[in-house]
Amino acid sequence: MLQSIRDHAQGWIAWVIVGLIILTFALFGIEQYAQGDKNVAVAEVNGEEVGANEFMSLYNRQKLRLQQQFGDMYDSVVKDEQLREQVLDALIESELIRQWSEENKMLISDPQLAASIQSAQIFQKDGKFDEATYNEVLSRNGLNVARFEYEQRQFLIESQFSNLTQASAFTTDWEVEQLAKLQGQERQVNYLRIDQRPFLKTAVVSDDEIKAFYEENSTAYIIPEKVKIDYVELSQAELAKKMMIYNLFTTRIKVCFQLLKSVKHVTF
Numbered sequence: 001m002l003q004s005i006r007d008h009a010q011g012w013i014a015w016v017i018v019g020l021i022i023l024t025f026a027l028f029g030i031e032q033y034a035q036g037d038k039n040v041a042v043a044e045v046n047g048e049e050v051g052a053n054e055f056m057s058l059y060n061r062q063k064l065r066l067q068q069q070f071g072d073m074y075d076s077v078v079k080d081e082q083l084r085e086q087v088l089d090a091l092i093e094s095e096l097i098r099q100w101s102e103e104n105k106m107l108i109s110d111p112q113l114a115a116s117i118q119s120a121q122i123f124q125k126d127g128k129f130d131e132a133t134y135n136e137v138l139s140r141n142g143l144n145v146a147r148f149e150y151e152q153r154q155f156l157i158e159s160q161f162s163n164l165t166q167a168s169a170f171t172t173d174w175e176v177e178q179l180a181k182l183q184g185q186e187r188q189v190n191y192l193r194i195d196q197r198p199f200l201k202t203a204v205v206s207d208d209e210i211k212a213f214y215e216e217n218s219t220a221y222i223i224p225e226k227v228k229i230d231y232v233e234l235s236q237a238e239l240a241k242k243m244m245i246y247n248l249f250t251t252r253i254k255v256c257f258q259l260l261k262s263v264k265h266v267t268f
Helices: 002-008 012-035 052-077 080-103 110-118 131-140 145-167 173-184 207-216 236-242 248-262
Strands: 041-045 048-051
Touching: 041 052, 041 080, 048 052, 048 080, 052 080, 080 145, 110 145, 131 145
Parallel strands: none
Antiparallel strands: 041 048
């Protein structure tokens, strides 16, 4: 039977089958090969897909950062499965915030984005933003300008969302009711004052009672150690106030005037 199939495979029927296979690959196979993993989604958030390329980009950056941080201890400290879960959770959370921000018209303007990037010291040279340094830093980290600015804009949106969440609060009806009762409540207090002065004349306290009370409360009579110091303060500012500085030129003029006053007028 195998010999029969081998013999017929050399005929025109075999060529027709081969032609159909080639046509199928030409119409469908090449397109799938060209697309690769571009359409693969690692998660879906409210109908929006999180792509594998985005996942791998963030995963690789996080992995590189942790490898630089832990060095040779990376394999013993970081578990790859946990790292992948953390990266995926971060992408899902980021997508949820992005969708919420769009629904609530919360945006980051271009001037806000530019100010945030230009204020980063890593992109500055001599205290000012340097575009060449900016491009060099992005290139070293495997990022292009468009991708980095997109991620930075998303980071700023997430920061705004976080600030709104932390600053927001709500009060239940029970809490409002309890606060109103607390602020509006009243207290009635009765007290009796006893004057101790009349009893001081009749009260007698023995030395043993004084000693016993002192021993029981000796810590109350201990005061911190004190040191008495005599010192002399030399203040340059205070000394300068008491010093008189004379101008040499002014002194000479005063001497000349004194000499002229002492000379008598002589006529020849």
